Amino acid sequence: MRNSSRSPSSSRDIGAVAIQAAVLIVLGAVVWLAASNAVANLTRLGINTGFGFLWRPAGFAISQTLIPYSESSPYLAALAVAALNTVVLAGVSIAVATPVGFAIGLGRRSANGLVRGVSTGYVELLRNVPLLLQLFFWYFALLRPLPPPRQSLTLLGAVALNARGLFLPMPVADEGSGAVLAALAAGIALAALAARMLARRRERTGDAPRAAPVVLALAIGPALIAALATGLPIHWDLPHLQGFNYQGGLAVQPELVAMALALSLYSAAYIAEIVRAGLDAVPRGQIEAARALGLKPVTVNGKIVVPQALRVIVPPLGNEYLRLFRNTTLAAAIGYPDLTMVFGGTVLNQTAQAFEVMLILCAVYLAINGSVSALINWYNRRIATVQR
Amino acid sequence: MTAAETPLQPGIGARASRLLHGCISSPGNIAMTLALVLLAAYALPPLLEWTIVQGHWSGGPDACAPIDGKQRAGACWAFVGSRWTQLVYGPYPESEHWRVDTVFAMVLAAGIALLSRRVKSKGLIGLLLILVAPPVAGVLLAGGVLGLPEVPVSRWGGLMLTVTLAGAALAGSLPLGLAVALCRRSSMPVIRVLAIGYIEFLRGVPLVPLLFLVMSILPLLLPPGADLPLLPRAIVAFILFNSAGMAEVFRGGLQAIPKGQFEAARSLGLSGAMTMALVILPQAIAIVTPGLLNVAIAIVKETTVILIIGLIDFLNQIQAGLADPKWLLGDQVRDSAYLFAGLVYWAVCFGLSRVSARLELKRERRG
Numbered sequence: 108m109r110n111s112s113r114s115p116s117s118s119r120d121i122g123a124v125a126i127q128a129a130v131l132i133v134l135g136a137v138v139w140l141a142a143s144n145a146v147a148n149l150t151r152l153g154i155n156t157g158f159g160f161l162w163r164p165a166g167f168a169i170s171q172t173l174i175p176y177s178e179s180s181p182y183l184a185a186l187a188v189a190a191l192n193t194v195v196l197a198g199v200s201i202a203v204a205t206p207v208g209f210a211i212g213l214g215r216r217s218a219n220g221l222v223r224g225v226s227t228g229y230v231e232l233l234r235n236v237p238l239l240l241q242l243f244f245w246y247f248a249l250l251r252p253l254p255p256p257r258q259s260l261t262l263l264g265a266v267a268l269n270a271r272g273l274f275l276p277m278p279v280a281d282e283g284s285g286a287v288l289a290a291l292a293a294g295i296a297l298a299a300l301a302a303r304m305l306a307r308r309r310e311r312t313g314d315a316p317r318a319a320p321v322v323l324a325l326a327i328g329p330a331l332i333a334a335l336a337t338g339l340p341i342h343w344d345l346p347h348l349q350g351f352n353y354q355g356g357l358a359v360q361p362e363l364v365a366m367a368l369a370l371s372l373y374s375a376a377y378i379a380e381i382v383r384a385g386l387d388a389v390p391r392g393q394i395e396a397a398r399a400l401g402l403k404p405v406t407v408n409g410k411i412v413v414p415q416a417l418r419v420i421v422p423p424l425g426n427e428y429l430r431l432f433r434n435t436t437l438a439a440a441i442g443y444p445d446l447t448m449v450f451g452g453t454v455l456n457q458t459a460q461a462f463e464v465m466l467i468l469c470a471v472y473l474a475i476n477g478s479v480s481a482l483i484n485w486y487n488r489r490i491a492t493v494q495r
Numbered sequence: 496m497t498a499a500e501t502p503l504q505p506g507i508g509a510r511a512s513r514l515l516h517g518c519i520s521s522p523g524n525i526a527m528t529l530a531l532v533l534l535a536a537y538a539l540p541p542l543l544e545w546t547i548v549q550g551h552w553s554g555g556p557d558a559c560a561p562i563d564g565k566q567r568a569g570a571c572w573a574f575v576g577s578r579w580t581q582l583v584y585g586p587y588p589e590s591e592h593w594r595v596d597t598v599f600a601m602v603l604a605a606g607i608a609l610l611s612r613r614v615k616s617k618g619l620i621g622l623l624l625i626l627v628a629p630p631v632a633g634v635l636l637a638g639g640v641l642g643l644p645e646v647p648v649s650r651w652g653g654l655m656l657t658v659t660l661a662g663a664a665l666a667g668s669l670p671l672g673l674a675v676a677l678c679r680r681s682s683m684p685v686i687r688v689l690a691i692g693y694i695e696f697l698r699g700v701p702l703v704p705l706l707f708l709v710m711s712i713l714p715l716l717l718p719p720g721a722d723l724p725l726l727p728r729a730i731v732a733f734i735l736f737n738s739a740g741m742a743e744v745f746r747g748g749l750q751a752i753p754k755g756q757f758e759a760a761r762s763l764g765l766s767g768a769m770t771m772a773l774v775i776l777p778q779a780i781a782i783v784t785p786g787l788l789n790v791a792i793a794i795v796k797e798t799t800v801i802l803i804i805g806l807i808d809f810l811n812q813i814q815a816g817l818a819d820p821k822w823l824l825g826d827q828v829r830d831s832a833y834l835f836a837g838l839v840y841w842a843v844c845f846g847l848s849r850v851s852a853r854l855e856l857k858r859e860r861r862g
Contacts (some may be wrong), residue, residue: 123682123683126683126686127683127684127685127686130685130686130689131685134689141716144715144716144717144718144719145715145716147718147719148714148715148719149715151719217517217524217527218517218520218521218524219517219518219520219524219527219528220514220515220517220518221518221527221528221531221532222524222527222528222531225531231845231848232841234844234848235792235796235840235841235844235845235848236796236837236840236841236844237795237796237797237798237799237810237840238796239799239800239802239810240799240810240833240836240837240840243810243814243833244833244837247829247833248826248829248830248833252826433701433702434701435701436701436702436703436704437703437800437803439703439803440800440802440803446704447701447703447704447707451703451704451707451708452707455707455711461711461712461715462712462715464711465704465707465708465711465712468704468707468708469696469700469704469708472699472700472701472704473696473699473700476699477699
């Protein structure tokens with residue numbers, strides 16, 4: 108084992124060096140064999156090598172582009188579009204999954220037996236059915252049979268849902284919105300400063316004035332005043348029926364709606380379990396002691412339960428986010444143009460440069476995965492209990 | 496329930512009254528209770544009527560076909576019934592179905608033996624299942640020897656393909672995962688770094704890109720002319736992907752073994768390998784069994800992903816059936832087919848998760 112005796116002359120160490128050298132030699136031989144096979148295969152099949160293809164025009168259309176892209180754009184632009192599609196899908200899904208998961212996790216600890224039962228049913232149902240089948244359910248059974256645009260399901264005339272997708276109102280910034288944004292930024296900076304000063308004063312004097320209203324007012328007050336002064340420089344672009352489909356607003360393709368629904372509801376089941384475990388980790392005595400001190404239920408939750416539960420919740424929650432991110436790759440099954448489908452599918456078929464395409468694909472996933480997990484670790488270190 | 500526990504359990508009446516009290520203990524709870532009861536009253540009767548009362552249980556496509564141009568109400572279970580053979584065996588030749596049945600029986604028997612409380616030598620059964628069963632099942636299904644007619648893997652499909660893929664992925668990733676976990680804890684830096692790189696790469700790259708990677712790269716690495724069908728390539732990808740997950744589970748188990756166990760075994764004169772095999776691994780495997788079962792559940796669920804590369808597993812067989820013009824009869828066929836598929840996967844995964852939870856509980860009680 109690792110801590111066994113380690114004198115340089117011992118025969119064990121010579122044996123270890125020999126084993127490691129042998130492993131490296133065998134590995135090198137396998138790699139060399141595979142590489143020579145690959146070279147032979149590539150020349151036989153007449154496949155190009157090198158990353159030059161990235162600057163050649165892609166020549167295919169992508170059904171969802173958040174940055175300017177056309178068929179004459181290079182493959183590199185297609186990569187950026189597809190990566191952005193993956194990030195948007197993951198972002199939307201995380202934003203939905205987190206509150207749903209927290210609600211269901213709290214539901215599993217509710218005093219209400221009925222709520223408890225429904226929450227448990229949700230978790231056990233969604234965790235034990237393959238995500239792909241759930242995706243098919245949302246996409247083929249729910250969204251595809253929706254009515255055509257003329258018979259759309261509408262909500263308050265602002266939101267429309269039909270077989271072509273989901274149409275949402277989109278905020279459009281008018282003249283003068285720059286001032287509002289600047290005021291908002293200044294307000295947030297001011298609020299952060301005030302929060303810090305108040306915290307320092309509390310640490311020094313033990314005097315705890317109510318900080319939340321002051322900080323909140325400082326944060327949004329300036330922006331509110333600026334918005335009123337410039338005459339509310341934002342208007343909503345509402346989707347409206349024109350011709351055969353809705354125009355204007357924010358159009359979301361049905362594939363994205365189905366993916367986001369499936370991913371977020373599936374992950375919510377796991378997040379619920381994480382939240383439940385976090386709540387269970389707070390000793391009951393803490394809650395009882397806080398109540399005995401006469402704290403209000405809101406204070407017990409806000410100052411005793413949540414801060415302690417959060418320490419247990421955050422690390423697995425981060426892992427769940429990463430899992431959700433990895434699951435976005437199922438998009439290939441219904442044709443949402445994510446990174447894997449565009450790059451591992453279309454680009455690979457067009458260029459046949461498997462090594463280069465796969466290297467890029469894996470590198471992008473590893474990079475996003477790695478940076479998110481670094482972020483989680485950093486946050487986790489920040490909120491972890493300080494061991495004295 | 497043992498006699499010692501009985502007094503601690505409140506009676507049914509007390510439990511019911513506590514449950515009822517929980518439902519109406521505060522205005523918020525009353526509101527939630529009312530909302531849920533109303534929702535159930537609104538949704539459950541039509542659902543029951545659709546699935547059971549109006550369901551069409553037998554017959555061919557005619558049973559669910561529209562009458563006078565009007566779509567027929569109710570679930571179409573006839574779809575499942577009349578496509579049962581395809582769902583289970585896929586395009587596997589009918590005269591050879593007994594071979595598939597034999598493999599199913601083997602899996603079932605092993606599963607029951609592993610779950611039963613009375614069977615003692617579970618380690619031996621597990622070892623047989625990992626080392627002996629896959630080659631036997633592979634030979635039986637593929638044929639070509641011992642007078643069995645050959646069935647090419649391109650004719651494997653349906654539930655049989657799902658079970659084969661899941662079984663192969665499990666049997667391959669378990670030993671590989673254990674080996675990688677042991678390498679991860681090795682004192683030799685080269686081996687440790689290789690293991691860390693292997694785990695980090697496979698845990699960072701999602702399954703679908705990995706599947707594409709193996710699909711496109713593996714044929715290029717083989718000698719020119721050597722052709723590997725889709726299924727073995729998919730199995731390679733599944734084994735690689737899950738071995739990293741297994742390795743992390745095993746690592747957790749190995750870390751949980753107190754250092755004193757190593758020291759005691761070594762001071763008794765056991766060699767490093769013997770310490771591992773006789774002292775550490777038996778304890779570690781007992782600890783990680785629930786975790787391994789969770790990976791098994793994940794494998795069962797992720798087998799569905801292979802439809803992306805065009806293999807026809809159980810779920811894809813259902814999709815193929817739904818695309819059959821004979822069954823293009825309306826939404827109810829698809830809804831019932833998905834409901835059935837969901838039920839099948841749910842039953843398997845939920846069952847496994849219960850076993851995993853039971854083992855976990857048993858271990859916690861033992862301390």
